[in-house]
């Protein structure tokens with residue numbers, strides 16, 4: 001059970017330390033809901049109108065991102081939408097960071113106390129310097145995944161706002177894990193989650209495969225430390241470690257199942273190739289790699305507004321590698337790494353699952 005800190009819990013999410021912060025996050029969540037809800041139709045009307053006018057006028061290339069900015073940026077409702085989305089993201093992180101670092105000693109002490117508690121374990125090295133590409137403030141979260149010692153607290157509440165409150169019971173992670181494929185022979189004794197952040201997917205894996213040994217790695221020490229605290233609170237035995245997905249340190253043919261949730265759009269293509277090689281190595285023959293991520297191979301299929309929104313998000317929300325990911329032929333890259341590949345029907349918003357099997 002999650003400990004009651006005095007303010008109770010929202011599902012599995014420990015409630016925020018005070019009602020002011022909670023109200024502030026509710027406001028941020030409400031703004032996001034408004035933009036993706038009622039504001040979506042008028043925005044799309046303007047998008048279609050602008051595309052129609054651009055096509056009639058000629059001279060613009062709808063597959064060229066600069067031209068798309070020239071077409072969409074001046075639309076008043078688009079300007080408002082983009083500014084609001086950035087501001088609300090800044091407000092989310094700023095308020096959470098102020099609060100948790102305002103009580104920094106308390107939360108740092110809490111993490112220290114959990115490090116040695118079980119069930120499960122956590123391993124990290126504060127002297128190790130993660131690669132530069134992992135140290136961007138992704139989603140404009142101050143300190144990103146690696147640089148802010150209380151980043152896990154901030155990330156959990158911030159992503160709950162981001163997911164519009166649909167994150168308190170690990171809803172998305174559980175649904176995805178339940179839909180995941182397993183090896184044809186049914187043997188699932190060792191499982192790995194890569195890029196686990198605060199461990200929601202890893203917990204869902206442990207809940208589905210209760211008898212399996214579940215490991216979860218992330219480049220960020222703040223992430224695995226908070227993930228471990230959360231797993232301890234939930235009474236789940238998961239082994240977290242600060243490691244790179246491209247250098248996991250596990251033996252060859254070790255895992256029956258490996259999962260990666262929304263990791264690949266956050267790594268550069270060179271790192272993607274290294275990660276695919278590494279996962280092929282640690283999966284046993286017949287093992288399954290479940291990947292849930294942004295759409296990819298969109299070079300010729302992408303609608304103008306999707307290209308535009310992904311580009312705006314990449315720039316405004318610090319997602320430096322997402323555009324390259326959506327354009328790459330990810331499934332071919334998996335095949336080149338040796339996997340058999342297929343896709344599922346399950347899809348949450350624009351993201352969907354790709355399954356890869358190491359040939360038996």
Ligand SMILES: C[S@@+](CC[C@H](N)C(=O)[O-])C[C@H]1O[C@@H](n2cnc3c(N)ncnc32)[C@H](O)[C@@H]1O
Nearest residue numbers: 145195196197218219220243244245261262263
């Ligand atoms: C968007 S988060 C996804 C978190 C988690 N899988 C989930 O579904 O909630 C991406 C995570 O991948 C981690 N990450 C990025 N590059 C990595 C790498 N090369 N090796 C291990 N973790 C990495 C980040 O630190 C971050 O926690």
